[in-house]
Amino acid sequence: MALQTVDDKALLEVLFDIFRCHGYEGTSISQLAEATGLKKSSLYHRFPAGKDDMVKAVIRYVSAELHQHVIGPLLDNQKPPEQRFNAMLDTVKAIYGDGRKNCLLNALSLGSVKDDIKQLLNKDYQAWLVALTQLGLEIGYTQQEAEQKAQHFLVAVQGALVIQRVTDNPLIFENCMALEQKSYFQAI
């Protein structure tokens, strides 16, 4: 069999996909080896500390994507707020495969989670929350209103992903996001 050579980004995408689906405890190295096409020892070569290193690399990767494609555009005040919110919605739909794919925040916070991993997850959540809050302030909401709207949206994202998964109804996520769009721009 020919040697596998897998570039970092493609590798991380595969690991990401497994971890977001099965969570930390539900993912095994063998599973990751099979999905990536690499042997277990090759994974250990790249990630000496094992699953822990892999999951941290995945979080770093996803965090960078989040900042680049979600948070950055959200804070770019060249464009009107509503347009930025709608662009975020499109990106979010793509990230979560129209609601068919889970969020790392959910999958990796299940079970016994090490503190450092939970802190990484929380940091990304807070960054997203702050960016959305900032958008709310631009629109004219008070600090409290803006925070509430931002949190409400992120709660809806997580909840819609769970409900779509449970019901296998592929429209849940999209419909929820449409409702959140409306309610975000509706005075309290």
Next chain:
Amino acid sequence: MALQTVDDKALLEVLFDIFRCHGYEGTSISQLAEATGLKKSSLYHRFPAGKDDMVKAVIRYVSAELHQHVIGPLLDNQKPPEQRFNAMLDTVKAIYGDGRKNCLLNALSLGSVKDDIKQLLNKDYQAWLVALTQLGLEIGYTQQEAEQKAQHFLVAVQGALVIQRVTDNPLIFENCMALEQKSYFQAI
């Protein structure tokens, strides 16, 4: 060491607690044995098909509790709708330990879930949704409005549990539920 004798309800409560925390793939029989105080072989005696049997028993148990303490009271039209909604909120807070404990719907729908298990979960979700929709119709919402309000509430429950878990902020769930209470009784 004295023999353990564990009655069914207490046993199921312990299994429930482990499964809702770690999910199906993240839970091991050894873990369940330790938590219940029974030996692994004793668990296999009660649940011959192993983890599958255990998880189904847990779902049946939780489903019964849901119907008895949530859905039943929700449909009991002796009391005014708002009072029933608020009572549900209290029960829900207790079930989820004020947001510190996860929902089975989330934990057990993660990873590779067998179809029969997912169907059991979906059935419980639908029952809750229908009961809440019924309450909305009583209040005077149209069918569509009532369904939307019901789904929105259940999405918020799941989302708030995830966000509270990620942030370790013990007020998230309570605050979200308070907001949902308001918005449920607010005309669209």
Next chain:
DNA sequence: GTCTATAAAGAGATAGAC
């Protein structure tokens, strides 16, 4: 109905050849 003991498979992890 619970226990001890054990078998068989899988998971995490490492050594060393290429």
Next chain:
DNA sequence: GTCTATCTCTTTATAGAC
């Protein structure tokens, strides 16, 4: 950087004594 081979520990599952 990837591979084969191997080791250890955990997990699932069963047999049989009490």
